Amino acid sequence: MKATKAFINGEIVTVDTGFSVCEAVAIYENRILSVGTSKEILSLADGNTEMIDLEGRSLLPGFIDAHAHLELYGTNKLGVNGKDVKNIKELQEKLMEAANTTLAGNWIRGWGYNQNNLAEGRHPTRWDLDKVSTEHPIIVVRTCGHISCVNSKALELAGIDATTEDPVGGKYVRESGELTGLLLEAAHMNLVLFANYSEKEILKGLELASQDFLEKGITSVHDAGGYGPDHIRYLQKAVQSKNVKQRVYTLYGSLHDSPGMVEKGVGSGIMTGLGNDWFKVGPAKVFIDGSSSGPTAKTREPYTSNPNESGILYLDQNELNHRLGKAHELGWQITAHAIGDEAVEMMIEAIQTALEHHPRTNHRHRIEHSGMTPPDLIQKIRELEIIPIPNPAFLYEFGDGYIKDYGERIHTMFPLKSFIDNEIIFALGSDSPITTVNPLHGIQTAVDRLSKSGQLVGDTQNVAVHEAIKAYTWSGAYASFEEDIKGSVEVGKLADFVVLNESILNCDPSRLKDIQVEMTILDGNIEVSYLTKEDVK
Numbered sequence: 001m002k003a004t005k006a007f008i009n010g011e012i013v014t015v016d017t018g019f020s021v022c023e024a025v026a027i028y029e030n031r032i033l034s035v036g037t038s039k040e041i042l043s044l045a046d047g048n049t050e051m052i053d054l055e056g057r058s059l060l061p062g063f064i065d066a067h068a069h070l071e072l073y074g075t076n077k078l079g080v081n082g083k084d085v086k087n088i089k090e091l092q093e094k095l096m097e098a099a100n101t102t103l104a105g106n107w108i109r110g111w112g113y114n115q116n117n118l119a120e121g122r123h124p125t126r127w128d129l130d131k132v133s134t135e136h137p138i139i140v141v142r143t144c145g146h147i148s149c150v151n152s153k154a155l156e157l158a159g160i161d162a163t164t165e166d167p168v169g170g171k172y173v174r175e176s177g178e179l180t181g182l183l184l185e186a187a188h189m190n191l192v193l194f195a196n197y198s199e200k201e202i203l204k205g206l207e208l209a210s211q212d213f214l215e216k217g218i219t220s221v222h223d224a225g226g227y228g229p230d231h232i233r234y235l236q237k238a239v240q241s242k243n244v245k246q247r248v249y250t251l252y253g254s255l256h257d258s259p260g261m262v263e264k265g266v267g268s269g270i271m272t273g274l275g276n277d278w279f280k281v282g283p284a285k286v287f288i289d290g291s292s293s294g295p296t297a298k299t300r301e302p303y304t305s306n307p308n309e310s311g312i313l314y315l316d317q318n319e320l321n322h323r324l325g326k327a328h329e330l331g332w333q334i335t336a337h338a339i340g341d342e343a344v345e346m347m348i349e350a351i352q353t354a355l356e357h358h359p360r361t362n363h364r365h366r367i368e369h370s371g372m373t374p375p376d377l378i379q380k381i382r383e384l385e386i387i388p389i390p391n392p393a394f395l396y397e398f399g400d401g402y403i404k405d406y407g408e409r410i411h412t413m414f415p416l417k418s419f420i421d422n423e424i425i426f427a428l429g430s431d432s433p434i435t436t437v438n439p440l441h442g443i444q445t446a447v448d449r450l451s452k453s454g455q456l457v458g459d460t461q462n463v464a465v466h467e468a469i470k471a472y473t474w475s476g477a478y479a480s481f482e483e484d485i486k487g488s489v490e491v492g493k494l495a496d497f498v499v500l501n502e503s504i505l506n507c508d509p510s511r512l513k514d515i516q517v518e519m520t521i522l523d524g525n526i527e528v529s530y531l532t533k534e535d536v537k
């Protein structure tokens, strides 16, 4: 059998068990045919083989982002970008621009502000947004995706006024009895669902997201959810029509009413693993607490920055055990969004209870984020063989806030080194759009743990480059029960690769995030390529 494509003279980072590095790889159609020296691989080529001379560049298994929100990433691209605004006036101006080209009555949606980066040092209010328009409903989502601010028109359309009670797991922020327009957690999620984009817009957003992910070398995504059951159907449609090109493992949950969504999914008679190599039903997922940066995460001890606050819970231990226990019993993989140490502990407790009632090996139950994970919880994660899905890029994006909000507890935030020391398999995710989608950025932050302002966030938890690479490739495949078909460059596996513009193993760790993706190969096809014609013959 002759190769359809051969990659030679490279640094092939195989991510096999011994983390071996070799020179060349040959593929036949969509599968890996051989891995070895350039000479060995050349012997498998004939006149029809497409030859790619890597000239020393790295070729890795395609990145697997084990936690990202394709729909939110994509629809954010359709709205007003508030990521870089420096004050509320700037935000108002950007929203006003959108209002000028939007029919009255239609939604203006913005995303990405962080009150800590605004000159005013506060969230916008509904009065700020009313200055933009009282004819258009407006929603502006904070960078964490757990908090938003809306104007008076939005509140009116949603039928929310000063007499409305707070929903379970959420809050309408009030000042002397009046709504400020700020919505926390469940209150926010409910309103986003109310203000959601149309199917056509969401499909467009998914296509935009997929393209950006592809350009960053991501060939598989564990999609962490959107709003409601429609989200999963849209995602499936987008994958089938190839508007989303990646392989997708879909976490079965919703940002809005996750317990209800899980109940319906579990009751429908399907379970984790349904699907194919392109689209597969993943774990049942619920939300336990809020976000690390709000902060709204549920912590055992109050925040260092505010002794009266320790976060928001979406459900209690009984409900969590009940919802996820049922899913476990019926064969699902289970997972939960858990950031604060109290929330992480609750999820461990739920898994332990489920396993006691219905023992099962190789369950691969996960904890999304597993943000604050002190040593006692690490021991339990190890014993129960749970897979944490941390997001090191948070340390860059929000690390300065963590130091203020959590003090000494930063040493237990995303404790990758402790996971490794305890032989716990963990897979990395960007949680994009919450942080940048670039896996090399995540890998760098796993290695250096530096915040935006250059502070070291927990000096005992840095890991080596090869450990971070493994967590962004093989471990992602493991977390979706797919390590037999992807996650490493080994004979027989799917030909999903990323080619970088230099050697990742010899690069100065402080420049990892500056490495560029030159090529993304998915299912044996070159989907993205910035290589010159001379390199590809």
Ligand SMILES: [Zn+2]
Residues within 6 Å of the ligand: 067, 069, 224, 431
């Ligand atoms: Zn997420």
